[in-house]
Amino acid sequence: MLDTDAGRLALLYTAARLLHRIDKGDHPDLATPIKKLVETLRAAARPPLRVVTAPPRDER
Known part of the structure; x- marks a missing residue:
């Protein structure tokens, strides 16, 4: 269940909350x-999708 995009997001969210408490x-x-877990998750992350836009239309 945690080996999905939503699961990895949940792990990162939880790690961020825990690191905040550790700072306190x-x-x-x-x-x-926890920092090792975050680095592992970041290394396994897929690259973000690139937004492709249409070229500007010639307004003649």
Whole structure:
């Protein structure tokens, strides 16, 4: 279930929340494993879709 786009987004959201709490002093021992998880997720991410637009029309 977590190996989907929605699952990876959920993992990143949760990691961000946890890292915020770590910055506030909670569970500092989890900082390294969570940062490694984020890097793994980022490395596995697909490149974003490129928006292709039509060339400008000649207004003659």
